[in-house]
Amino acid sequence: MGSTTGPRGPVRRLAVGAAAFLAAASLITACGSGDGDSAGGSGRTADAKGVDDGATLTMWTRAATRPQSEALVKAYNASHKNKIELTVVPTDDYQAKVGAAAGSHDLPDLFASDVVFVPNYTTSKLFADLTERIDALPFAASLAQSHIKAGTYEGRKYVVPHTLDLSVLFYNKDLYRKAALDPEKPPATLADWDRQARAVDALGGGVDGTFFGGNCGGCGVFTWWPSIWAGGEEVLNKEGTGANLDSATAKKVYDTYRGWVKDDIVAPGARDETGATWTGVFPKGKVGVMPMPSTTLGLMPKNLDLGVAPIPGPDGGRSTFVGGDAVGVSATSRKVDQAWNFLAWSLGDEAQVNVVAAHKDVVARTDLAANKYSAADPRLVAINQLVADGRTPYALKFGQTFNDPNGPWLSMMRDAVFGDGASLEKDNKAVTASLAD
Amino acid sequence: MHVKAPDRATAEHPPPTRPADRSPRNAAPRRHSRRIQGLGYAAPTAVFVTVFFLLPLLLVGQMSLDDWPLLAGDQGVNAPENYTDVMDSPLFWPAVRFTLLYTAVVTVVLLGLALLLALLVQESRPGAGFFRTVYFLPGAVGLASASLLFWGLYSPTTGPLSRILEHLGLVDDPVSFLGTPTSALLSTVFLVVWKFAGFYMLILLVGLQRIPHEVYEAARMDGASRGQIFRSITLPLLRPSLALSLLLCVTGSLLAFDQFFVLTKGGPDNSTVTVVQLIYREAFQRLNLGTAAALSILVLGALLLLNALQFRGLRRSDES
Numbered sequence: 109m110g111s112t113t114g115p116r117g118p119v120r121r122l123a124v125g126a127a128a129f130l131a132a133a134s135l136i137t138a139c140g141s142g143d144g145d146s147a148g149g150s151g152r153t154a155d156a157k158g159v160d161d162g163a164t165l166t167m168w169t170r171a172a173t174r175p176q177s178e179a180l181v182k183a184y185n186a187s188h189k190n191k192i193e194l195t196v197v198p199t200d201d202y203q204a205k206v207g208a209a210a211g212s213h214d215l216p217d218l219f220a221s222d223v224v225f226v227p228n229y230t231t232s233k234l235f236a237d238l239t240e241r242i243d244a245l246p247f248a249a250s251l252a253q254s255h256i257k258a259g260t261y262e263g264r265k266y267v268v269p270h271t272l273d274l275s276v277l278f279y280n281k282d283l284y285r286k287a288a289l290d291p292e293k294p295p296a297t298l299a300d301w302d303r304q305a306r307a308v309d310a311l312g313g314g315v316d317g318t319f320f321g322g323n324c325g326g327c328g329v330f331t332w333w334p335s336i337w338a339g340g341e342e343v344l345n346k347e348g349t350g351a352n353l354d355s356a357t358a359k360k361v362y363d364t365y366r367g368w369v370k371d372d373i374v375a376p377g378a379r380d381e382t383g384a385t386w387t388g389v390f391p392k393g394k395v396g397v398m399p400m401p402s403t404t405l406g407l408m409p410k411n412l413d414l415g416v417a418p419i420p421g422p423d424g425g426r427s428t429f430v431g432g433d434a435v436g437v438s439a440t441s442r443k444v445d446q447a448w449n450f451l452a453w454s455l456g457d458e459a460q461v462n463v464v465a466a467h468k469d470v471v472a473r474t475d476l477a478a479n480k481y482s483a484a485d486p487r488l489v490a491i492n493q494l495v496a497d498g499r500t501p502y503a504l505k506f507g508q509t510f511n512d513p514n515g516p517w518l519s520m521m522r523d524a525v526f527g528d529g530a531s532l533e534k535d536n537k538a539v540t541a542s543l544a545d
Numbered sequence: 546m547h548v549k550a551p552d553r554a555t556a557e558h559p560p561p562t563r564p565a566d567r568s569p570r571n572a573a574p575r576r577h578s579r580r581i582q583g584l585g586y587a588a589p590t591a592v593f594v595t596v597f598f599l600l601p602l603l604l605v606g607q608m609s610l611d612d613w614p615l616l617a618g619d620q621g622v623n624a625p626e627n628y629t630d631v632m633d634s635p636l637f638w639p640a641v642r643f644t645l646l647y648t649a650v651v652t653v654v655l656l657g658l659a660l661l662l663a664l665l666v667q668e669s670r671p672g673a674g675f676f677r678t679v680y681f682l683p684g685a686v687g688l689a690s691a692s693l694l695f696w697g698l699y700s701p702t703t704g705p706l707s708r709i710l711e712h713l714g715l716v717d718d719p720v721s722f723l724g725t726p727t728s729a730l731l732s733t734v735f736l737v738v739w740k741f742a743g744f745y746m747l748i749l750l751v752g753l754q755r756i757p758h759e760v761y762e763a764a765r766m767d768g769a770s771r772g773q774i775f776r777s778i779t780l781p782l783l784r785p786s787l788a789l790s791l792l793l794c795v796t797g798s799l800l801a802f803d804q805f806f807v808l809t810k811g812g813p814d815n816s817t818v819t820v821v822q823l824i825y826r827e828a829f830q831r832l833n834l835g836t837a838a839a840l841s842i843l844v845l846g847a848l849l850l851l852n853a854l855q856f857r858g859l860r861r862s863d864e865s
Contacts, residue, residue: 204829207615228832232616321813376719377702382810387703484626512830513810514818520816545831 124508156244158449162189165447166216169194169270170202173433176271176403176469177220180454183463188453190446192218195472203507210234215438217447220270223434224506226258227348231504235259235266235436238419241448242268250475251455254430254500266436268451269472271403271464273432274494275330277301277420278390279397279402281413283308283315287396294417295395297424298335298364301397308396309373316375318368319390319398322525325518326511327502330429331419331460332401332521335498338421349544350501353520354536360422362524362532369525379526382513390414401431402491406468416487418494432470470495516542574695608838614795615832619791631827640818647730647819648798656790657737659745664779665754666746677750681743688740692807695736699723699808725828729809733817738803741797745790752786788859796848822842 169177173280174196181194195216202223209215210232221229229235242248242256242265252269259267281291287307295301305317317480321327333343339357341472344350368374375395377385387404389395393412399419408414435454437447453459460471465481470491477492503509512516520535612623631637662680666673671843683691699722701707707720722732756779764774780787802821811818811826818826820840826836 129753169577203832204615207829210616228616234616324809375702377700377721380701380721380724380813382812385700389702390809503676506827508831514815514822514826515830518812 111145113290124164128449133488147542151482154243156246157452158241158447160190160449161446162191163443163446164442165190165192165218167192167194167218167220167435167450167451168197168202168205169435170199170222171196172222173198173220173271173273173403174394175406176464176467177433179463179467180270180459183459184450185454188449190449192450200426206339208235213258213440214373215440215541217441217443218435218450220435220439221267222422223255223258223430223432224503224511225499226255226267226434226436227261227504228507229436230259230261230266234439236439236441236444237264237266238268238436238448238451239263239265241452243491245452245455247455247473247475250473252430252472252474254495254498255432255434255472258500258502259434259436266333267434268436268455270433270435270454272430272470272472272495274400274470274491274498275399275419275429275431276333277397277417278400279304279415279417280308280390280393282393282396283311283396287311291413294415296510297420298422301420302364302367305368305373305396306371309455315396317373317387318395319375319381319395320365320374320378321386322369322374322378322522323381323513323518324386325513325515325521326384327381327383328400328517328521329510330431330525332361332365333501334399334419334427334429335421338419338425339422339423340425344501344503344543346502348501348506349540351536351539351543353517359529359532362521362529364422366529375499402470403432405487405491416490418490418497426494426497428494428498429494430500446467460462485487495537503543505545507545508545509539590624604836605841608834609842610839611834611835613833613838615828615834623835624835627835628843631823631832631836631843634823636815636818636823639815639821640820640823643817644799644801644820646819647734647801647817648795650730650734651737651798652794654734655741655794656745657788658738658742659790660749660787662742662746663749663753667750669722677746680746683740683742684747687742688803689807691736691740692804695732696808701730723809724813726813729813729817733804734806737801738800741794743778745794748793749786749792750784752783755786756782785859788855792852792859796852798847799844799851 115430167177168255169180175243177194177196181192185191189397199222202222206215206219206221206229207434215234242251254270255267255272256265259265277294278535279294284291284304287302287304287310289307295304301318305440306499307317308315309317336343336353336355338360339360341355341357342352343358344352353415371376375389377389387400390398390400391407391409391412393409402416402521405416419428420426435451437444437451441447455472457476460473461479464471465476465479465488468481468485468488471477471479471482472491477495478489482492483489509515512518516535516538520532520539523531603693605674608619609627611628612620616621633813665678666677686694698704698706701719701721706722707716710716710720711718719751721728723729760778760782761774769777800821801819802825805817805819805822806825809817811822821844824837824844826839827833827840
C-alpha cells in the first residue's frame with residue numbers, strides 16, 4: 109500500500125522508517141511463529157480453501173447490503189473455527205471511512221465495497237493480491253465476471269463477488285390484470301414499457317404507471333444505463349475516462365422518462381427522491397412497473413403478485429447493471445489465509461445455495477443460476493441468468509461523477525427528464541471532464 | 546502587589562500573621578512557585594488545545610499546500626493550485642452566495658423569533674416556566690437527528706405532512722417541500738428555527754433579566770409607551786446578549802452542514818450547496834484532502850475576520 113498521511117521532512121522520514129521497521133519486524137515474527145499468519149498482499153499461492161485455525165477476523169460492509177453480508181457471516185461463524193466480526197457502515201460514509209482507515213493503516217482484514225468503487229481501491233493498492241487463490245478455485249470461470257473485471261488491475265485480481273445486486277424490472281401482476289394487460293408478458297422494449305405503464309396509470313385511484321429516483325445519481329446509472337446497453341450502445345469508454353451519454357440511444361431513453369414525467373405517469377416524489385426510499389414505493393402495490401434492485405425481491409410482501417423481467421432497450425434487447433459489493437482482503441491484513449478461507453467458502457456451493465439463494469438473492473456463480481431454491485421461483489432463475497448479460501461499469505472517478513449528489517451526472521439526468529434535455533451535449537462534456545479529472 | 550513592611554505596623558493595622566512569608570527576600574521564590582502553580586493549572590487546557598486544535602490546524606495548513614489524495618497519501622507540494630482549483634470549481638461561488646443568503650435569512654428569522662419568545666416568557670407569570678421549557682426542548686435534539694426527523698416529515702413519498710395538507714383540502718397534489726430551490730431553503734430554515742429558537746431565547750432571556758426593573762418603572766412613570774420602552778430601553782440594554790447571539794448564529798450558519806447533508810444533499814440541482822458541503826465533497830467524494838484543506842483554511846480566514854469585526858462591535862456595545 110502506498111504511503112498515506114504523515115508529516116513531511118525528517119519527522120516523516122522517521123515515522124516512515126519506524127513504520128517500515130515495525131512492519132518488517134512483525135512480518136518476520138509472523139512468519140517465524142508459524143501461526144498461520146501471512147504477509148498481506150504477498151499474493152503467494154495457498155491452497156484454495158485457506159486456513160481455518162480459530163483466528164478472529166474483522167470485516168466491514170456497507171449498510172445497503174447488510175442482510176446478505178450478515179447471513180453469510182452468521183453461517184460461516186456457525187460452521188468454522190475462524191470467527192468474523194462484522195461491522196456495518198452507513199453507505200454514505202463508507203468511502204470516507206475506508207479512506208481514513210487506509211490513511212492510518214487501520215483497515216479491517218476484509219472489506220466489501222460497492223463494486224463501482226473497487227477500481228479506486230485496487231489502483232490505490234488497498235487490497236491484497238488474490239490472483240493465484242482466485243484462479244485456484246474449481247469454479248473460477250463461473251464467478252460473476254463483471255465483478256472480477258472491476259477488481260482486476262494491471263492483470264492481477266484483488267476481489268471476488270460478495271453480494272450481487274442486479275437491476276431488473278418489477279411489475280405488479282394484479283395491476284396488469286386490472287389494466288387488461290397480459291401478466292405473463294412484461295415489457296420487451298422500452299415502447300412496451302411505456303405503453304404498459306400508461307395503461308396501468310390510467311386505472312387511477314392512486315395507482316401510478318412507474319417510479320424512479322429522480323434526485324439520485326446512483327439510481328440513474330443503475331436503472332437507466334441497462335436500457336442504453338440493451339440498445340447496443342456504450343455509456344463509457346473502455347478506460348472509464350470518457351462518457352457517451354448523449355448518444356441517440358441514450359436520448360431515446362431520456363425522452364421516454366421525460367414523457368412519463370410530463371404526463372404524470374410517475375408516482376409522486378420522483379423529483380425529490382434521493383435514493384433513500386425509492387425501493388419502498390413498489391411494495392405498496394400502487395405502481396405498475398419499475399426497475400428495482402434484485403436484492404429487494406426477498407423483501408417484497410408475500411401477498412404482492414409480482415413478476416420480474418430484464419430491463420429492455422428502446423427497440424428490444426436486455427441488460428442489467430451488475431452492482432452489489434465485491435470483497436477483498438485488505439493489503440495490511442496479517443491473516444490473509446484465514447480471510448481467504450471465508451472468501452473461498454462464501455463462493456462455494458453450500459454458501460451460494462443454502463445462504464444466498466435461500467435468501468432469494470443473486471448467486472455469484474453462473475453455474476449455480478439454477479438451484480433448488482431458484483427452481484421453486486422462476487423469477488430467481490431469470491435474475492440469476494442475467495448475470496452473464498450484465499455489466500459493471502469501470503471508472504476510477506465513478507463516485508465523484510455519478511454517485512455524488514452534486515456531481516455532473518445528476519445534473520445531466522435531471523435536465524434530461526425534468527428539463528427540456530437541451531443541454532445534453534454540454535452535460536456530457538462535464539461528465540467526461542469529471543471522469544478524466 | 547504592594548507589600549507592607551513589618552516595622553510600619555501599628556495597633557490599628559496589626560502585622561501580618563506570617564510576616565516572614567511577605568518579606569522581599571522570599572518574594573522571588575514565591576513568585577516562582579506561583580508561576581509553576583499557574584502553569585500546572587493551565588497545562589491541561591494547553592495540552593488539550595495543542596493536541597486537538599493547534600496540531601490539527603497546522604496539519605490542515607500543511608495539507609492545504611500539498612497534493613494529498615485521501616487514498617494515496619501526500620504527493621508533494623501543490624500550492625497554490627489547491628486554492629485556485631477550489632475557486633475554479635463551478636460550485637464554489639454559488640455555494641458562497643447560498644451560504645451568505647442562508648446565513649442572512651436564518652439570522653433575521655431566528656433571532657427575531659428568539660427575541661419574541663424571550664419577551665413572551667420574560668415575566669415570571671404562571672406557566673412561564675412551562676413555556677420556557679417547551680421552547681427550549683427542540684434544542685436538546687441533535688441537529689442530525691432533527692434533520693432526519695424533518696426529512697421524514699417532508700418526504701412526499703413517506704412523510705405525513707403532505708398527506709395532512711391534502712386531507713385538509715389545502716393542496717390538491719403532494720407537496721414537494723424540498724423539490725424547488727426556494728422551498729428547500731425555506732424548509733431547511735424552518736427546521737433550524739424550530740431547533741435553535743429556544744436556545745437563543747435562553748441567551749436573550751438572561752440578557753432581559755439583567756435589565757433592572759427600576760429602569761422600566763421609571764420609563765412607565767414618565768409615560769413611555771410599550772414601543773418606546775422596547776426601542777429605547779430593552780433593545781439598547783440587550784445589545785450585549787444580542788451581539789453574542791448574532792455572533793453564534795452567524796458563525797453557526799456559515800458552517801451549516803448537517804441539515805443540508807441530511808435534508809437536501811445540496812439539491813435540488815445544486816441550489817443548496819453550502820461551503821462546508823463543498824469541503825466534505827472535496828474530501829470524501831473527490832477524495833482530495835489537499836483542496837478540502839485549502840477550502841477549510843479559506844473558511845477559517847473568513848470566519849476569523851468576521852468574528853474580529855463582530856467582537857469589535859460587541860466591545861463597543863459593552864463600553865457604551
